[in-house]
Amino acid sequence: MSVYIARSSAIAARSLDGEMIIMSARDSTLFTLNEVATEIWKAADGVTPLDRIVRDRVCAQFEVEPDAACADAEVFCTQLAGHGILLISDRPIESKTEAAP
Amino acid sequence: MTSDIVVEIGGVPVLLRTADRALGKIIGERFANFVTSRPSATPFEMTLRPDLEGAPKRRTIRGKRLGAGWQFGRCDFHAEWSSETGRGVIRQEAGSGYPADAFLRIFHSLLLPSQRGFLLHSATLVRNGSAFAFCGVSGAGKTTMCRLAPPEVTLLSDEISYIRPAGDGYRAFGTPFASDLGRIGENVSAPLKALYLLAKGPQNKSEPMSRREAAASLLHNAMVFTDDAEISRLVFEAALDLVMRVPVYRLTFVPTPEVWETIT
Numbered sequence: 001m002s003v004y005i006a007r008s009s010a011i012a013a014r015s016l017d018g019e020m021i022i023m024s025a026r027d028s029t030l031f032t033l034n035e036v037a038t039e040i041w042k043a044a045d046g047v048t049p050l051d052r053i054v055r056d057r058v059c060a061q062f063e064v065e066p067d068a069a070c071a072d073a074e075v076f077c078t079q080l081a082g083h084g085i086l087l088i089s090d091r092p093i094e095s096k097t098e099a100a101p
Numbered sequence: 102m103t104s105d106i107v108v109e110i111g112g113v114p115v116l117l118r119t120a121d122r123a124l125g126k127i128i129g130e131r132f133a134n135f136v137t138s139r140p141s142a143t144p145f146e147m148t149l150r151p152d153l154e155g156a157p158k159r160r161t162i163r164g165k166r167l168g169a170g171w172q173f174g175r176c177d178f179h180a181e182w183s184s185e186t187g188r189g190v191i192r193q194e195a196g197s198g199y200p201a202d203a204f205l206r207i208f209h210s211l212l213l214p215s216q217r218g219f220l221l222h223s224a225t226l227v228r229n230g231s232a233f234a235f236c237g238v239s240g241a242g243k244t245t246m247c248r249l250a251p252p253e254v255t256l257l258s259d260e261i262s263y264i265r266p267a268g269d270g271y272r273a274f275g276t277p278f279a280s281d282l283g284r285i286g287e288n289v290s291a292p293l294k295a296l297y298l299l300a301k302g303p304q305n306k307s308e309p310m311s312r313r314e315a316a317a318s319l320l321h322n323a324m325v326f327t328d329d330a331e332i333s334r335l336v337f338e339a340a341l342d343l344v345m346r347v348p349v350y351r352l353t354f355v356p357t358p359e360v361w362e363t364i365t
Contacts, residue, residue, distance in 0.1 A: 010330060012337040016344075017312055023320065023337045025330035030317050 005053075005077050006046030006093040011085045013041075024085050031085065036062055040073055044086060046093035050077065107140050108132045108201075110209060111218075111263045111274040111290075114140035117191075117201055119149040127198040132205075132277045134288040146188045147204070151195035153179065162203070164211050164327035173207055173326065180204050206261065206278055207326040214335035217342060218265030220324040223296070225257040225264075225273045225286075226250055231294035232273035233364055234262050235352070236322050241299040242354065244280055249358045257290070259283035261324060264293060270346055295348050297364075302353035307363045315349035316341050 007013075013022040020033040020041055033041055036058055043053040054069050062069075080086035087093050104125025106117045114137065119125050129136055160174035170183035174192075178200030182189025193200035210220045223236035224243035228251070235246045247259045257263075261278040264271055271293040275286040298310065298318050310318070319340040325332060354360040 012334040014338070014341050016316065016341060019313060021313060021316060021341065023333065025333045028320070028325070028333055030320060032313060032317075 001090055002049035002051065003074060003077070004046055004048070004089050004092050005040075005044040005050055005081075006087040006089075007041065007044050008085050008087055022085055024083055026084050029083060031080070031083070036064075037076055040076070041086075044077075046087070050074065104129070106132070107137050107144050108135050108205060108277070109137045109140055109144075109288075110135055110205065110276055111213070111265060112141050113209065113212065114142060114144035115205065115208065116140075116144040116146045117149060118146065119151075121149070121151055121195065124149065124151070124196055124198070127196070128201050131198045131202065134275070134285060135277050143187070145182065145208075147180070147182065147191055148189070149191045149193060149201065151193060153177075153192050153194065156192045162207065162326060164207055164329065164332075166329060171211055171327075175203065178204065180207075182208075202278070206324070209263065210324050210326045211332060213263070213265060214332050214339060216265055217335070217339045218263070218271075219336050219339050221262045221264055221319070222260070222322040222324055223262045224259045225262040225275075225293075227255040227257060227273075227289065227291040228253065228364065230291060232257060232291040233294060234264070234273060234296045235299050236296060236318065237299035238322070242301055242356065243299065244283055245356050246299070246354075246360070247283065249356065249360060251358070251361055254361075255289060256284065256286050258286040264343070266342070267292070271343055293347055295350060295364075296343075297350050297352035300351065300353050301356065303355070304353065305355055305360050305363050306353045307350045308353075310349045310351050312344045312349075315344040318349070319343065 010025045020038040022031045039057045043057050054073050059066050081088040103120050106128050107114050156179035160179050162175045164171045164173040169185045172181040178193035180191045223234045224247050225234045257275040260280040263274040263276050272290050273293045274290040275288045277285050323336050
């Protein structure tokens with residue numbers, strides 16, 4: 001089963017010195033994403049399956065094993081979804097995902 | 102007969118109007134350095150009414166949008182103003198200057214983000230024409246840094262700094278917002294040269310912070326009196342803009358005058 005992810009509109013985000021800084025506008029919690037997480041975040045358009053994002057954006061750039069990378073990505077996305085800064089679904093997400101900063 | 106007092110902070114004038122002449126005198130004295138008879142722009146007009154009856158019962162210090170304006174308050178006042186008309190009302194306990202002080206703090210915290218600035222929980226002082234901000238939670242040493250400052254240093258605020266972009270950098274403005282034990286700042290401004298995150302320690306040491314750390318610390322100390330997502334987003338952008346242009350240091354210090362030798 002595919003997993004789809006989309007950036008929440010209730011956040012503020014900016015790239016700073018190669019890292020993505022994200023603030024939840026809901027509770028002002030701050031998150032810093034590393035390079036790999038930033039690639040996933042940027043590709044979270046709601047319509048590209050997570051496994052394809054990992055294959056095309058992560059495995060293509062970083063030396064990671066695909067199955068392990070997919071498992072890690074799902075954990076990471078679930079954590080961000082728990083803070084309300086990422087939407088996660090088993091079907092494409094029809095939302096107004098903003099262009100990645 | 103009313104008292105009209107214009108309090109201008111950061112170049113933003115607010116006219117406080119009251120029919121209570123004694124209250125007018127209290128406000129005039131409280132904000133003395135910031136009262137002007139020649140405002141630099143058309144002032145926002147706030148009418149102070151000594152009646153809390155009929156005001157919303159559930160008052161929160163955190164601003165909530167009200168149509169094209171805002172409302173907020175606490176046990177001793179309730180304020181509403183319209184951004185469209187530039188006018189509003191402060192219902193308050195009779196004879197107290199505290200509601201006007203609280204109103205102005207919150208008012209400016211809501212207004213500044215749209216100008217890419219913000220209020221910061223920090224002391225700010227001017228030395229040799231440049232402003233230095235000392236940031237930290239209560240007890241971090243803001244008032245101590247003010248007390249230890251050399252005599253030629255000018256105090257902008259010992260508690261809340263008013264910071265806004267200007268030219269290629271940022272400018273810090275004096276505010277009348279003082280700590281409980283502090284004194285009122287001077288009504289002047291200066292380019293912000295550096296910002297220091299305070300921590301007391303065994304020796305005086307100033308270390309540059311990464312921009313990510315600096316941004317996180319600034320956001321932690323930004324004064325945001327609202328849960329409004331748009332204001333939070335603007336303050337986030339403003340803090341990240343600032344760390345791109347102003348150096349931020351972690352200042353560990355011993356509370357003696359020598360600490361000022363590390364401030365350059």
